[in-house]
Amino acid sequence: MTTLTGPTATRRLILQGAASVALLGLGNLPFGAAPARAAANDKYPEEAFKQKSEADAIKALYGKTAEPSDKIKLDAPEIAENGGVVPISVTTTLDKVTSISFFVAENPSALAASYRIPEGTIPTVANRLKMAKTTNVVAIVEADGKLYSATKEVKVTVGGCGG
Amino acid sequence: MASSIRVRATANGDTTEVQALIQHPMDTGFVKDAKGELIPAHYIQQLKFECNGKDVFVADWGTAVSKDPYVKFSFKGAKKGDDLKVSWTDNKGASDTITAKIS
Numbered sequence: 001m002t003t004l005t006g007p008t009a010t011r012r013l014i015l016q017g018a019a020s021v022a023l024l025g026l027g028n029l030p031f032g033a034a035p036a037r038a039a040a041n042d043k044y045p046e047e048a049f050k051q052k053s054e055a056d057a058i059k060a061l062y063g064k065t066a067e068p069s070d071k072i073k074l075d076a077p078e079i080a081e082n083g084g085v086v087p088i089s090v091t092t093t094l095d096k097v098t099s100i101s102f103f104v105a106e107n108p109s110a111l112a113a114s115y116r117i118p119e120g121t122i123p124t125v126a127n128r129l130k131m132a133k134t135t136n137v138v139a140i141v142e143a144d145g146k147l148y149s150a151t152k153e154v155k156v157t158v159g160g161c162g163g
Numbered sequence: 164m165a166s167s168i169r170v171r172a173t174a175n176g177d178t179t180e181v182q183a184l185i186q187h188p189m190d191t192g193f194v195k196d197a198k199g200e201l202i203p204a205h206y207i208q209q210l211k212f213e214c215n216g217k218d219v220f221v222a223d224w225g226t227a228v229s230k231d232p233y234v235k236f237s238f239k240g241a242k243k244g245d246d247l248k249v250s251w252t253d254n255k256g257a258s259d260t261i262t263a264k265i266s
Contacts, residue, residue, distance in 0.1 A: 042221075044208050049225040085229045104227055108193060112227035115236070121219050122178065126235040130191070130227045 045114060054103045054110040054138060058147070061101060061114060066140050066147035069094065074139045074150040080131060083156040089126035090150070094143040097123035101142075106135035131156045172247045172265040179241045179265055181212060181220070183249060184233050191226040206254055207232065213248040214241050214265075241265055 048061035058066060072092045080086040090100055100123060101114040112129045123141065131137075134155045141148045167186040172179055185207065192204030210222040210232075219238040241247070243265055250260040 044223055049223075089235075107227050108191070109225060109227070111225055113225065114223040116218075116221040116223075118218055118220070120240045121236065121238040124237060126233075128229040128233050130229055 045111075048114070049109055049111050051111065052109055054105045054136075057103060057109070057111040058101075058140060061111065062140070062142065062147055064147055066149040069141070069148035069150065072139060072141050072148055072150035074137065074152050076137050076152050076154050079155045079157065081157050083131040083133070083158055085128050086131050086137075086154060086156075087126070087128050088137055088139075089124070090139040090141070091124040092141050092143070092148075094123065094141055094148060096144040097141055099142040100125050101140045102127070102129060103138040103140065104129060104131050104135060105138065107132050166261045167259045168249050168251070168261040170247065170249050170261060170263045172241075172263055174241060174243045174245075174265050177239050178237050179214075179239070179247075180235070180237045181247065182233070182235045183210075183212075184231065185210070185251060185259075186231055187251075187253065189226065189228055189230045189232060193226075204254060207251045208254050210234070210251040211249070212236075213250075214238070214245055219247075 045061055048057050051057035051060050071094050072090060074090050076088045077086065088102060097117050099114060099116050102112045103110045104112050113127060115125050117123050131154060136151050136153050139150045168183060170181065170183040172181045187207050188205055189207065190202050190205040192201065194202050196202050204226055206226045206228070207224050210224065211218060212220040220236050222234060224232070245265045246262050247265055248260065248262045250258060252258040
């Protein structure tokens, strides 16, 4: 923590805290009515990125659960020497793919990246992610309204989240 | 200032392959600097590719995307000479845009 001295600083913090809580409360109202279906619209899925566990993040992003599929090819190294840069790619032969998301199970927040695949775009994505430690990488493919997953464990020798 | 975005789009028949590399710190908010103070989170939240007035690829990113992010994808329906517009926005409200010609 940074050093905060004097009663004024503390008081200001408390006030700011109260104000932001109030703002958050207001901001959340529209979401209360209908659960955020981030993949379906254009908005940044803030809530899904805040979820710590993989299951919660999938739920927040899609609102349903995935079943494993052998039609998804998840390409990731067996061992990543540097957890800060792990090349991971996904390709699938599933039809009507609308989005592809990447989850790293034991990162501080599981959802790493989510890609929307409009019609005409080939359901193949390559990117580079950070991994805190040895854990499972999960790719979720949304195709024809259903969720499919592929999982692979990547061993990490040096974590990519500081620490 | 040079653009933070480097993009290469190559058309091969009906399919265009796009590779993009962006300069961005992608700070997670978990890392401490030399003085032991936390570096606040600073990361790209959304990256968008548009071609012929249509989104062809939209990425929503969290802090787990590596520093200086790289992404590769392919789409159909564009030809050589078409414009590909790439833009990003980060959690501090900064953004950048570039328009590349498909070659």
